[in-house]
Amino acid sequence: MSDEPQPQVVQEPVQQPLPLAFINGEALIEKPEDLYIPPDALEVILETFEGPLDLLLYLIRRQKLDIINLPILQITRQYMDYVDVMKELKLELAGEYLLMAAILAEVKSRMLLPKHEDADDEEEDPRAELIRRLREYEVVKYAAEEIDKLPRQQRDFFVVQADVDESVEPIRILPEVTLQELVLSFQQAMKKAKNLEHHHIEKEVLSTRERMSHILDIIGPTTYTGFDKLFDVEEGKAGVVVTFLAVLELVKEDLIEIVQAQPFANIHIKMAS
């Protein structure tokens, strides 16, 4: 807090500043801090800082200073002034601000140390880490501003949705079944039946059973169907045999009735009633 103009002189050889920076530096030392703080907006402004790095950047940019040639002494003093004001205004002062104050004080004290002659390895500038952080943060801050400027949903554009016509119905995808699953399932059912042992499953010609279904399907429940309608000449003899066997099986199982009005008349069949 007790910077005299003198430390500035120590700083000069280190950074070989542009005259402008020096002029600025001098002006800053002479002028009171309220040059940078519009009194009415003070509280508002203080509350808007996003942390110590933000405040430091503000101080630097406000005075058109160069981060690379960070004038640590004047910046430290101004920073502490702000921190004092924040304390006075009883703003909730995050610990980070005090941490930064300590860092600044440390950098400052290292800057004030006399330089060693044997600085072959170019002793690292005590400000280097702080400068790196400030530049890094400034890029992030700028990136955030750029993101804020991007066109944004519900501010710069609105997402469009049309309604579906009422005839649109969700499609239900039915499960796949493989032939193998089907066969294995039949086998399993048969095994169970064997275990139950009370049900005798007889050998049956599958094609006959299929034909039985077919016949039941084509004959109406009430009307009579001509026997000849059941046969398809294109199937040949084998087809006739299968159909005939199916009809016999259906009769045997009492599923159909066969009616013949008189010998050699047309045979009709109907569902059993």
Place this chain on the structure above:
Amino acid sequence: MAARISDEQLKQLVEAAIFVADKPLSKERLFDTVLSDLKVSKKRLDKALESLRLDYLPRGVQLVKVASGYRFQSNDSLSPWLGRLWQEHAPRYSRAMLETLALIAYRQPITRGEIEDVRGVAVSSNIVKTMLEREWVKVVGHKEVPGRPALYATTPQFLNYFGLSSLSELPSIESLESAVLDDRSDEPLSFEAAAEKTPSAADELPNPIDMKENQLH
């Protein structure tokens, strides 16, 4: 206020407003909201709406007027495809379902009672309903026994699904037993294992034997 706006801009604004609104937009609401600071007569709005309606006639969505206002909705001709956006997978078929289906396929025409006799457990109505809905089985008649139970048989859709031209192409149980049981005699015929197979696995089944010998037991 009441700024001017060109006919083109008016159309764009009304179009976008109807599209972005979460419910149909009436003309009143258009005037109260997006058009409130603009010099637009009722007649001009009508013209813009009609022009929009015509613009969209050849498109995939249409401007329609419903009770509460204007909205865009999809062409009804596209509905069969659009439904796929909300497609849902029905759960896998249960073992009971598959055994029932298999019994209907191999033992048709068959009653529910007969299926229950073989399986030793009741067949739920749901199972039968699902099969009927999928049009894999149908009722082909009623057995003349007390209660006249329905007789179930498979359908041409069933054959199509499994790529069969007739039931005689169903693998015979005899050939299957020798092929499957011998090779995997100590591996249980778990349904889960079968279910994981790709549908093409059916191709690897032994060739169906000749129709005349194609017997079940």
Place this chain on the structure above:
Amino acid sequence: MAARISDEQLKQLVEAAIFVADKPLSKERLFDTVLSDLKVSKKRLDKALESLRLDYLPRGVQLVKVASGYRFQSNDSLSPWLGRLWQEHAPRYSRAMLETLALIAYRQPITRGEIEDVRGVAVSSNIVKTMLEREWVKVVGHKEVPGRPALYATTPQFLNYFGLSSLSELPSIESLESAVLDDRSDEPLSFEAAAEKTPSAADELPNPIDMKENQLH
């Protein structure tokens, strides 16, 4: 299966699908849903999408590609009026939130501690929670250091919200760095100036309502 469809029908179907879907539709999803039964090549779909994009250029809504697919959105220039359809204005985001978001976007995957290191202040849990709830960021893993802190990354929803199709559409970090070094060294970061910034691009339209964001209050 695989029915044919004319180019006109394809355009209509894709158009309607993108309009009625409740989120952006990727080409993959189009193929999996509305196009699943149709014979459509990737090239034809691309052509249809491009043709649609051009069709809508002069209209009030535009076909845009964002991170998770295609969607229609209103023209930026219409926002000042369209905003009146809703009671609330678009939310403003604090600098803390935007800076945190920027760090996650540019440095992902990143831990909260790393964000705090760069910003020099603690990141409030609320900010992280809000961004997770909005699905702008997600936890993609944990850093193998003591405490195994969560690693955050941005999501497609983040890009969708800002109308971007990929992270590469964000200003490049190099351009940001050089902008900060060159242009801004003599531009004081004055609060007054920032407060007066008008981010809205809708200058040519009369009377934009005040949806602008003052950045610093």
